[in-house]
Amino acid sequence: MKLRPPVTFATARLHGRPPRADDGPAVFAAYAADPEVTRYLSWRAYERVEPLNAFLSECVSHWEKGSGHLAWLLCLKGTDSPVGSIGVTLEGDGRAMFGYVLGKKFWGHGFAAEALTHLVDWALARPEIFRAWAFCDVENPASVRVMEKAGMQREGVLRRWHACPTLGPGLRDCVVCAKVR
Numbered sequence: 001m002k003l004r005p006p007v008t009f010a011t012a013r014l015h016g017r018p019p020r021a022d023d024g025p026a027v028f029a030a031y032a033a034d035p036e037v038t039r040y041l042s043w044r045a046y047e048r049v050e051p052l053n054a055f056l057s058e059c060v061s062h063w064e065k066g067s068g069h070l071a072w073l074l075c076l077k078g079t080d081s082p083v084g085s086i087g088v089t090l091e092g093d094g095r096a097m098f099g100y101v102l103g104k105k106f107w108g109h110g111f112a113a114e115a116l117t118h119l120v121d122w123a124l125a126r127p128e129i130f131r132a133w134a135f136c137d138v139e140n141p142a143s144v145r146v147m148e149k150a151g152m153q154r155e156g157v158l159r160r161w162h163a164c165p166t167l168g169p170g171l172r173d174c175v176v177c178a179k180v181r
Helices: 021-032 049-065 111-125 141-149
Strands: 014-017 069-076 082-090 095-102 131-137 153-163 171-180
Touching (some): 014 111, 021 049, 021 082, 049 069, 082 111, 095 111, 111 141, 111 171, 131 141, 131 153, 141 153, 141 171
Parallel strands (some): 095 131
Antiparallel strands (some): 069 082, 082 095, 131 171
């Protein structure tokens, strides 16, 4: 049987749910159109909602297939409006790689660390997974702190690892953090 993460999850202040095809406008408004939010990410801020709708349709497809990058939209408890997203790629060899993004007005409240902690704990409770990891641009110390608050330890710097189109055409150095069992 293939390992699948939970379709939904809840933490003290958040709930995660799979994206829906009609989430484009809400995701666009909450974080995906903000160049400051996407500064260190592998994708540029969306200028139009239509390409974002296509991406969200791909996310829906990944959930239907149960493979690829599985993303949840993060919503404050009691709401259905996205404030960010977190995702996992189950790498098939005992590793789970995570990524996350939050709308700017939700920065600094511990939401990303709360969601990441929950999913790292889920992953490492599975006998098939021994390593939960994530990376971020070396110039993004707030993201390193998120990973550390989720129990991950900084392992080092991956040189010329990650493309970040908002910061130029070259590959960028990244901090890698992991929690293992």
